[in-house]
Every structure is written in structure tokens, then in C-alpha cells.
Amino acid sequence: MSGAAPARRIVGPFNRVEGDLEVHLDLDRGRIASARVNAPLFRGFETMLDGKPPSDALVLAPRICGICSVAQSQATAKALAAAMGLAIPDNGRRAFHLLLGAENAADHLVHFHLFFMPDFTHAAYAGRPWHGRALQRFQPGAGQALVAAARLRARFFQVMGILAGKWPHSLALQPGGSSKPVDRGERSRLRALVAEFRAHVEEHLFTAPLEAFADLADRSDLARFAARHAGGDAALFLTIAADLGLAELGRAPGPALSYGAYAEAEGALLPAGLWDGKAVRPLDLAGLVEDPAHAWMAGAALHPGQGETRPDLAKPQAYSWCKAPRLNGQPVEVGALARQLIAGHPLIRALWADRGSNVESRVVARLLEIARLVPALERWAAELEPDRPFCHPAVPIETAQGVGLVEAARGGLGHWLTVEDGRIARYQIIAPTTWNFSPRDGAGMPGPLEQALVGVPVGNDEATPIAVQHVVRSFDPCMVCTVH
Amino acid sequence: MSAPSPFTLLWLQAASCGGCANAALDADPPLFLQGERLGVRTLWHPMLSAENGADLQNLLDRIGAGREPLDALVVEGAVLRGPAGSGRFQMAPGLERPMADLLRDLAGVARHVVAVGSCAAFGGVAATPGSVTEAAGLQFDGVRAGGLLPEDWRGKGGLPVINIAGCAPHPGWIVETLMALAEGTLAPADLDAFNRPRFFADHLAHHGCNRNEYYEFKASAQAPGQQGCLMENLGCKATQAPGDCNRRRWNGIGSCTNAGFACINCTSPGFTESIGPWQETPKVAGIPVGLPVDMPKAWFVALAALSKSATPNRVRKNALADHVVVPPANRPPGGS
Numbered sequence: 001m002s003g004a005a006p007a008r009r010i011v012g013p014f015n016r017v018e019g020d021l022e023v024h025l026d027l028d029r030g031r032i033a034s035a036r037v038n039a040p041l042f043r044g045f046e047t048m049l050d051g052k053p054p055s056d057a058l059v060l061a062p063r064i065c066g067i068c069s070v071a072q073s074q075a076t077a078k079a080l081a082a083a084m085g086l087a088i089p090d091n092g093r094r095a096f097h098l099l100l101g102a103e104n105a106a107d108h109l110v111h112f113h114l115f116f117m118p119d120f121t122h123a124a125y126a127g128r129p130w131h132g133r134a135l136q137r138f139q140p141g142a143g144q145a146l147v148a149a150a151r152l153r154a155r156f157f158q159v160m161g162i163l164a165g166k167w168p169h170s171l172a173l174q175p176g177g178s179s180k181p182v183d184r185g186e187r188s189r190l191r192a193l194v195a196e197f198r199a200h201v202e203e204h205l206f207t208a209p210l211e212a213f214a215d216l217a218d219r220s221d222l223a224r225f226a227a228r229h230a231g232g233d234a235a236l237f238l239t240i241a242a243d244l245g246l247a248e249l250g251r252a253p254g255p256a257l258s259y260g261a262y263a264e265a266e267g268a269l270l271p272a273g274l275w276d277g278k279a280v281r282p283l284d285l286a287g288l289v290e291d292p293a294h295a296w297m298a299g300a301a302l303h304p305g306q307g308e309t310r311p312d313l314a315k316p317q318a319y320s321w322c323k324a325p326r327l328n329g330q331p332v333e334v335g336a337l338a339r340q341l342i343a344g345h346p347l348i349r350a351l352w353a354d355r356g357s358n359v360e361s362r363v364v365a366r367l368l369e370i371a372r373l374v375p376a377l378e379r380w381a382a383e384l385e386p387d388r389p390f391c392h393p394a395v396p397i398e399t400a401q402g403v404g405l406v407e408a409a410r411g412g413l414g415h416w417l418t419v420e421d422g423r424i425a426r427y428q429i430i431a432p433t434t435w436n437f438s439p440r441d442g443a444g445m446p447g448p449l450e451q452a453l454v455g456v457p458v459g460n461d462e463a464t465p466i467a468v469q470h471v472v473r474s475f476d477p478c479m480v481c482t483v484h
Numbered sequence: 485m486s487a488p489s490p491f492t493l494l495w496l497q498a499a500s501c502g503g504c505a506n507a508a509l510d511a512d513p514p515l516f517l518q519g520e521r522l523g524v525r526t527l528w529h530p531m532l533s534a535e536n537g538a539d540l541q542n543l544l545d546r547i548g549a550g551r552e553p554l555d556a557l558v559v560e561g562a563v564l565r566g567p568a569g570s571g572r573f574q575m576a577p578g579l580e581r582p583m584a585d586l587l588r589d590l591a592g593v594a595r596h597v598v599a600v601g602s603c604a605a606f607g608g609v610a611a612t613p614g615s616v617t618e619a620a621g622l623q624f625d626g627v628r629a630g631g632l633l634p635e636d637w638r639g640k641g642g643l644p645v646i647n648i649a650g651c652a653p654h655p656g657w658i659v660e661t662l663m664a665l666a667e668g669t670l671a672p673a674d675l676d677a678f679n680r681p682r683f684f685a686d687h688l689a690h691h692g693c694n695r696n697e698y699y700e701f702k703a704s705a706q707a708p709g710q711q712g713c714l715m716e717n718l719g720c721k722a723t724q725a726p727g728d729c730n731r732r733r734w735n736g737i738g739s740c741t742n743a744g745f746a747c748i749n750c751t752s753p754g755f756t757e758s759i760g761p762w763q764e765t766p767k768v769a770g771i772p773v774g775l776p777v778d779m780p781k782a783w784f785v786a787l788a789a790l791s792k793s794a795t796p797n798r799v800r801k802n803a804l805a806d807h808v809v810v811p812p813a814n815r816p817p818g819g820s
Contacts, residue, residue, distance in 0.1 A: 012578030015528075015536045018502050022577040040575040041583075043499050043564075048614040053761040059748060060756075063609045066503020066652060114531060121534070140534040141526065147517050154510035161735030165743025167510075168503040168652055169750075171763070172743045179708035179744030181806040311616065313572060389806060391709035464537030480502050 011464055012038075014472060016115040018067050019479025021437075023468065024319070027458055032468075035446070035453035037437045039483040042296070042321040046309040046484065049427035054080060054397055054419050057427065061415065062169050064429070064484045067110075069168035070103040070160075071408035072481075075415040075429075080175040083402030083419055084395045091390040092177020094380045095163055097262050098190070099173065100406065101380070102159045105197070105373045107409030108336070108366040111476045112205075113138065113149035116363065117233070119473065120240050124466050130239055137233060145204060145233050156197045162186050176392035183386050190381040198374050207232035210371040218350040222364070234367050247351075247360040250471030252452040254357060255330060256338035257283055259405035259412040262376065269376055270407060273342040274327070277356075280342050287328035290430060293442035295323045301442060304416040304428035305401065321483045324438040324447060325430050333357055333448045334411025334435045335475065337365035345372075357452075359474040366476070398422050408432055410476050431481035449475060490525040491555045491666035494547065494590070495600075497530050498583050499574050499610045499619060500561025503652040504601040505531050510735070511655035515662060523666045527552065537578055544579075548589055556665055557594035559587060559622060562603040562610035563632040566618030573617045584632055587622070591633060595641040596665055597622060598648060600658055605647035605678070606753035607631070613757055621647070624678065626754045641665075643672060647679045649726070651750035656732055657684050678753055680726060688777065689722035689747045692730035693739070701795040702788045703803035705744075708763075712803025714746050716772060719763045722747035723776035 012022035024036040045064050049057055061076040062069045074096055081088065088096070117138040125131045137145035160167035163180055172179045182190070198210060206213050207229040216222055226238035241247065260272030260283075273280040291301035298312040312318075325332070337357055340348040347368060351361040397419050404415040411432030418426035438447030446454075449472065458465040495505065495516075508516055509531060519526055528535060528543060535543055546552040563584050564573040571582025579586065591597045599622045602608035607626055610619035620631040623645035629635035638644055646665070648657050661681050664670040676685045693699065698713040705712035714720035722730070722740075725747050730739045740747050748762050749755045759773070760766040766773040775784050798810040 010578060010580075011537050013537065013540055013576065015533055015540065016531060018531075019497065019500075020574070020577045022575075038577075040577050041499060041564075042573045042617065043610055043619075044573075044616050047616055048609075048612040050614055052614070055761050055763050056758070059762045060609065060612065063501055063503070063651065066501040066506045069501075069503065110531075118534060141517060141529070141532045147514070150509055150517055151514065154512065154514075157510060158736030158738075161733070161738030163743070165738040165740045165745065166734035168501075168506055170743065171740065171745035171748075174708045174745075177709070180742075181709055181711075181744070183807065311567065311573075313567060387807060389709070391707070391806070393707040464539065469536065478502075480500065 009458070011468060014469070016118070016473065017477045017479055019483070021472070021477065021479050023453070023472065025453070025458065025468070030457055030460070032453050032456045032458060035450045036319050037439060037447065037449050038320045039322045039437065039479055041479070041483045042311060043484060044309065044311070046427050046429060049424050052424050053422070054083070054417070054424055055394065057417070057424065058171055058174070061429070065478060065481045066168045067107060067478060068103065068408040068410065068413070068481065069170070070099045070164065070173070071406050071413055073170060073173040074100055075404035075406045075413050077173045077175050077404065078406065079402040079404030079415040079417040080394070081402070082404065083397050083400035083417055084175055086176050086392060086395060088177040089389045089392060091182070091385055091388055093264070094384055095178035095180070095182070095390060096173065097380045098159065098377060099163055101262065101373045101377050102156065104409040105370050105377070106153050106156060107476070108370050109149050109201070110153060111366060111409070112363070113146045115476065116473045117237065118143070118146065119466065119469050122466055128243060130236060130243065133236060134240070137236065148200070148204065152197065152200050156193055159190060159193050162190060174391055175394050178390045181386070181390045182384050187381060187384045187386060190384070191378065194374065194377045194381055198378070201370060201374070205233050205367070206371070207235070210374055213371040214368065217346040219354055222347065237363060241360040241363070246470065247355045247358050249456065249467060250359045250452040250474055251355065252333050252357040252448045253277070254333055256333045256341055256357070257327065257412055258334070258339045258342045259283070259407055259414065261339070261407035270339045270343050275338060275341045280344070285327070288325065290323040290325050290428070291441040292323045294318050294439040295320055297323055301326070304414065304430055305403070305418070307416065307426070307428040309428070320439040322434055322437060322439055324441040325435050326441055329443070331438060331441070331445060331447050331451070332435055334432045335362065335365070336369045336409070337362050338411060339407060340365045340368055359470050362474045396422070410478050411435060429484050431478065431484060433475070433477045433479060433482040436475045437477055437482055490520060490523055492525050492527050492553060493556045493558055493662065494527045494554055495529040495558045495560065496587065496590070498559055498561035498587060498604060499564045499617065500601070500603060502530070504560040504658070505529070507652040507655045508600070508658045511659040513659060515659040522663055524662060527554070541578060544586070544590070548593060550593055554590070554594045556596045556598050556662065557590050558598045558600055558662070559604045560600045562607050562619035563587060563622060564610070564617045564619055566616065569618070588632060591622070591639070594639060596639045596643055597645045598661065598665070599623070599645050600648050601653055602649045602651045602750055602755065605649045608651060609756055611756065624753055626757070643670065644675070644679050646670070646675065646681065649678070649680050649685070649751040654684070654727070654729065654732065654734060657681065676726070680751065684728045685726040685751065687726070687728040687731060689725040689727045689729040689741070690776070691728065693722060693741045694730070695741055697799055698803050700791060701799050702792045703795050703799045705803060708744055709806045710804050711806065714741060715765065717765055719746040719748070719761070719765050721749040721774055724774055725749040726751045
């Protein structure tokens with residue numbers, strides 16, 4: 001084979017990735033030599049928002065995504081609030097934190113149980129000692145753990161019913177706070193729902209108190225936890241990860257960023273920052289651009305505050321609808337791993353020091369985030385003050401700019417808004433998977449997934465390589481956001 | 485005698501946000517998790533199934549060739565016909581053909597075609613004014629009949645495309661429609677003028693709204709968070725919007741109006757062609773433009789004036805507060 005042109009393979013459609021995805025692979029001696037990631041759908045929300053009254057963005061933007069709808073709502077509300085110079089009352093902040101924290105915890109739950117773990121039930125693993133257990137727990141559409149997790153989400157999202165009216169797609173998150181005041185009875189129900197969520201994940205996922213997982217500090221702690229709580233699904237994953245070497249698979253070099261989340265008077269639960277591979281540096285978005293060099297988009301690389309969205313299918317070098325976000329010229333990874341690195345969690349710092357960002361560390365970071373978010377949800381629910389305001393009235397805006405930065409489950413989400421003469425003059429969105437699944441930029445630098453796929457083994461008879469699926473899903477992609 | 489073969493279902497995503505699939509996953513009963521007990525077999529669903537890539541392509545090929553019987557093609561998301569009619573704004577991943585072509589082919593072999601959500605039904609959010617994608621529904625383009633499929637198209641089962649409208653639709657609307665189809669009891673007369681199942685579309689979102697007393701007295705909220713009626717100032721269209729939203733409730737106890745924000749009439753074709761900001765009520769000479777359906781304007785004006793003049797102090801005060809500031813008078817049982 002040597003000397004011959006490398007074999008090419010187009011992989012798609014993918015299931016369990018929240019939308020449309022196609023990956024083009026160049027193979028060399030059984031491994032991926034290079035990858036190109038294609039998001040093959042364009043809906044054009046940014047052009048739909050142009051010219052609309054600013055408050056209409058609260059209706060349209062959440063509808064970019066049916067799984068991180070609250071995160072999109074919150075980014076819009078924050079961008080509008082910034083443009084209005086509006087602060088939100090304490091109760092509004094708690095309601096925002098509860099809604100975003102509940103959505104993120106539920107997204108991590110669904111990712112683990114419905115999207116990621118079912119891949120280990122594949123027939124390719126029939127000989128592994130854990131395969132029977134994987135089938136029992138995670139068989140697609142039928143496994144015990146999978147069905148129970150889906151039922152848990154439906155139940156837990158009564159939090160959304162109480163605080164947001166419905167999920168997905170609510171208008172409860174307003175620039176001045178939440179349109180839904182909470183009374184004492186509802187506060188009690190919220191606390192009960194969070195307690196039920198804790199009980200479920202402690203009984204089935206961790207088979208341990210959440211705090212026992214949140215307190216892990218290094219790889220040997222993690223191994224001890226897996227041995228001591230072997231009946232849990234987290235331990236099943238860790239066993240599989242060790243057997244298959246998932247810490248070696250799908251490695252991405254960083255850097256990684258977090259916009260920060262859950263701000264409170266005493267500081268944020270998850271602070272903002274840029275992880276450069278060794279340390280956290282302040283996050284400065286002055287050097288942020290979206291580069292359309294390999295997207296079916298006209299125009300140049302611009303900061304999203306000046307960005308544009310003009311489809312152009314005639315570009316010969318283009319292969320995706322996704323523009324390439326770059327910070328100071330670099331592709332950046334976002335997600336739970338980035339958040340926990342920047343927050344300085346010792347376990348995630350230790351896993352990074354070991355083998356960086358990889359399939360295992362990305363999944364462990366999400367499990368850790370479930371363990372850290374639930375106690376915070378308990379606290380925010382208890383802190384709601386039913387007799388105090390939840391929302392300040394919005395103020396009209398004629399000409400202003402605003403940026404809304406939030407941490408969706410899958411990573412940093414930014415909305416950049418410009419209002420002129422009382423209408424939206426520009427609305428640009430960079431979603432988490434836009435970062436992680438970006439195509440190459442003008443300098444030819446591949447995006448994080450494209451880098452993570454290089455070197456991944458592909459069997460000769462594998463039309464849809466299983467290792468590629470592990471790597472893709474370890475990022476928990478949300479393709480519908482990517483291609484807003 | 486062999487057991488009747490289960491009703492087969494294929495769920496595909498056109499230009500969607502995935503919100504309908506997520507809503508369906510939260511349904512009770514859990515049709516997409518334990519559907520066989522309800523007589524429904526999901527051949528493929530974007531959040532639940534194992535098949536990817538080549539396996540999924542093989543399944544689609546078998547269905548297209550008629551080797552795998554398909555009872556319901558369930559589509560979420562709008563059909564993108566652009567640019568210039570090519571459909572290339574959404575290519576089916578791995579298949580190197582526009583999604584619109586794939587959907588047209590599969591509609592030809594399915595017994596029923598079901599549009600889940602207002603995008604698949606009418607174009608919905610994907611067809612918001614300003615959209616460049618030539619988005620349409622499967623059998624409607626906004627209020628106009630005819631979308632990807634022509635107005636006179638009928639499935640092998642005799643029904644037009646069944647439009648489970650909403651953004652996202654209530655999970656119950658999805659599951660109960662599919663169960664009725666599987667049972668073979670959904671007839672053309674069970675669909676309304678926009679082919680929405682009448683079991684939910686013959687109601688109005690207003691029915692059962694817990695702001696009913698404020699509505700009756702036209703005691704209106706002026707800002708988000710206040711308890712008053714949302715119709716007069718804050719853009720609420722619940723008195724015009726098809727749906728049993730406040731009768732059945734969402735995510736347990738919720739609803740849009742219960743959470744303090746306007747119904748945006750998301751079950752209706754063209755709901756994104758709002759004539760002003762969604763969260764403000766358009767008015768002419770102080771009177772809302774969109775009056776409750778079936779209500780003569782003169783009567784509405786007269787009744788509103790009368791009820792405003794009769795508004796109890798309690799209702800007037802509470803309407804502008806974010807929690808009850810004046811409780812109802814306590815009367816002894818049996819007192820007068």
C-alpha cells in the first residue's frame with residue numbers, strides 16, 4: 001500500500017450527535033492521517049434576526065437549539081441586558097443559575113447514558129469482559145440505565161415546568177431577570193426535584209455520595225473509586241476506559257477556554273479563563289475572530305462584534321457551514337473539561353497533566369460536573385426569596401451593543417448583538433461545537449476534533465469506525481447549534 | 485395465528501433544532517423507549533438508535549425499496565429548498581443528496597407522513613421573515629397549502645401530512661397522535677383545516693389559564709413577572725392559539741402563561757410573521773389588534789370596559805405585583 005494515494009472515507013450520518021454531521025477521513029496504514037469535519041445544514045438564524053425588534057431575539061435565539069435552549073435564552077437575555085445596562089435582582093440570578101444548572105446537569109446525564117455509553121454495546125466488543133454489563137445497562141433504546149436516565153430527565157424537568165413554563169423554548173429568561181416568581185410551595189417542589197435527581201445519580205451512576213466523586217484529586221483516587229464503587233455506571237465507564245485505553249484516544253492539544261458560569265457575590269462557581277496547557281490566564285476576547293476560509297461563507301475573518309453571515313456555496317476550498325473561531329490565531333477547546341481545568345479542580349488538572357484532553361478526561365469532567373452542580377442547585381433553590389422581586393423591567397434601546405457569554409453544557413456560547421435605530425443591526429453567535437468541530441482556518445490549522453481524530457485506528461472492514469464514534473461523541477457535539 | 489406486526493416508525497431530522505425529538509423523549513408514556521408495549525416499533529430515532537453511517541444508509545435503502553415496511557415517516561424540521569431550489573442548504577450527511585430529495589422518496593413509500601413541530605408542518609421558525617433558505621413545511625408553506633409535497637398529496641393510508649404543530653409540540657400531542665395512527669383510528673375528520681389533530685387543536689391555549697380572573701376583569705400585567713393578564717400589554721395570543729396547553733400542562737405543572745410570558749401562537753402557520761415585537765400587544769386606538777377568536781369586536785370592547793369598571797381592588801393590586809399582596813377575603817363556611 002505504501003506509495004499509493006491514501007484511502008478516503010466519508011463517515012455519516014451520525015446518530016446521537018444532536019443534528020447533522022459528516023466526517024471525511026484520509027487513511028494511512030490503518031490510521032487517520034487527516035480529518036475534515038462537515039456540518040451539512042445551514043438555517044441562517046443570524047440573517048433572520050437582522051432588522052427585528054431587539055426583544056424578538058428572546059423568541060428566536062432559543063430555537064437555535066432544542067437541547068441547550070435555556071443556554072441560548074440566557075445568552076440572549078445577557079446580551080440584551082448588557083445593551084440596556086440592566087442588572088438583575090438576586091432572585092433572577094438564582095432562577096437563571098437553577099435553569100442553566102439543571103439543563104447542563106440533564107445534558108450531561110443524557111450524553112452519558114443515551115449518546116456515549118451505548119457505543120460500548122457494539123458487536124465489535126462482544127469479547128470484552130464488560131460487554132454483557134454494557135448491554136444490560138446501555139443497549140440503545142432499551143438498556144436499564146439508559147431508560148432510567150431518560151425517565152429521570154422527564155421527571156427532573158418539572159424544574160423547567162416550574163421555572164420556565166416549558167422546555168425546550170421558553171421566554172421566562174428576560175433581560176431583567178425571570179418572568180416567573182416562585183412561591184413557597186414551588187420552592188419546596190424545586191428542592192424535592194433536585195433531591196430526587198441526587199438520589200438517582202447517587203444510587204445508580206456513582207453508587208456513592210456526590211461529594212465522594214467531587215473530592216477525587218488524582219488518577220489513583222479515580223482508580224480506587226472505580227474499585228470501591230464497582231456497581232455504578234461511572235465505574236463501568238472507568239473500567240471500559242482502562243481496558244480500551246480511552247485516555248490515549250482522541251487527544252486534543254488545547255488551549256481551552258471558559259467564559260465562566262454561575263456568578264455570585266462571592267465569586268463564580270466556575271470562573272472564566274484561558275487554559276494554556278499549563279496555567280490559567282485571563283480571558284481576553286479582543287483577539288477573537290471567526291474565520292470563514294473553509295466555510296461556505298463569504299467575507300473575511302472578523303471579530304463577532306463585526307461579523308457577518310453571507311452564504312456562498314461556490315467557494316471551492318469550503319467544506320462546512322461552520323466558520324472557524326480562533327482566539328489569537330488558535331483553535332480552542334470548550335466544554336466541561338475546560339471549565340473544570342480553569343476552575344482548578346485537582347482531578348481534572350491531574351488528568352490533564354497525565355494525557356491532556358482525551359476521550360476519558362472529557363467524559364470524567366462531565367461526571368464531575370454533575371457531582372458539583374447538584375449541590376449548587378440545592379443551594380440556589382433554598383436561597384430563593386418568594387417575597388422579593390425576580391425581574392426588573394426592560395428599558396428601550398435605540399443604539400447599543402451587548403455581549404452575552406454563558407457556559408452551555410457543551411462549552412462556551414457567545415451572542416454578540418448590535419442595535420441601531422431600535423432594531424437588530426447585527427447578531428452573531430459562536431456556539432460550543434462551533435469551536436470544537438470547527439473546520440480549518442485560513443492558515444490551514446485544523447479544528448479541535450480534526451486534530452483529535454489524527455492517529456485514530458480504523459479497521460479495514462469498518463465502514464463507520466467505532467473509535468471515530470467514541471472520539472466524536474466524547475465532545476458531546478451539538479450540530480444544530482454549530483450550524484445556526 | 486401470528487401477532488399483528490407492530491406499527492413501524494422512522495424519525496428523521498430536516499432543518500431542525502432537535503427540540504421536538506427532545507420533547508418526545510420526555511413523553512409520558514415513553515413511546516420511544518418502550519413503544520412495543522404500545523404497538524409501535526421505532527426503526528430509527530436520532531437520539532436513541534444504534535445505527536450510524538453505513539448501517540443507517542442500509543436501513544434507509546431497504547425502506548426506500550419497500551423491503552422494510554414503513555408505517556409512519558416522522559419528520560422534524562423544515563424542508564430547505566434553497567439555494568435556488570437546489571436543496572443544498574441541507575445535504576443528508578453521508579448520502580451526498582439533499583435532505584428534501586430523501587424525504588420526498590420516503591414519503592412515497594410510507595403509509596403515513598407525520599410532521600412534528602411547526603417547522604416540519606408549516607416552515608415555522610426556519611421560515612421566519614429574513615430567512616434565506618427557502619424553508620417550507622412538508623405540505624404547507626406558511627398558511628398556503630403545498631410545501632415539499634403538493635396540496636392534494638395523500639399517504640397510502642389516505643391521510644394528508646399530519647401536522648403536530650407547536651414549537652416544540654407538547655410531548656403528549658406527539659405520542660397520542662402516533663398511538664392513534666398505530667391503532668388505525670385517526671380519520672381525515674379528526675384533522676382541522678391545517679391538518680392538525682383536533683384532539684388538541686380544537687382547544688385554545690387560553691383554556692385553563694391560571695390568570696383567568698385577571699383576564700375576566702382585564703386586570704393586566706405591564707411588565708414581566710407581574711401576575712395580571714398578559715393579553716392587553718405583553719403580546720399574549722392564547723385566546724387565538726390552538727392547543728390544550730393550559731389544560732394538560734407542560735413538564736409537569738408548567739405553561740407559557742403560568743411562567744409569566746406571552747403565548748406566541750406557536751401552533752399556527754406563519755406565527756413568526758409577527759406584526760410587531762412578540763412581547764408587546766399591537767393596538768389601534770388603544771384596542772388590541774388580535775382579539776379572542778369568535779368574539780365580535782364591539783362586544784369585546786363593551787365587556788372589557790364593563791369588567792374594568794367592576795375590577796375588585798384585590799385583583800387590580802395583585803395584577804401589578806409579582807406575588808399576592810391582597811389575599812381573597814376569608815369568609816366563614818356557610819356565611820353569606
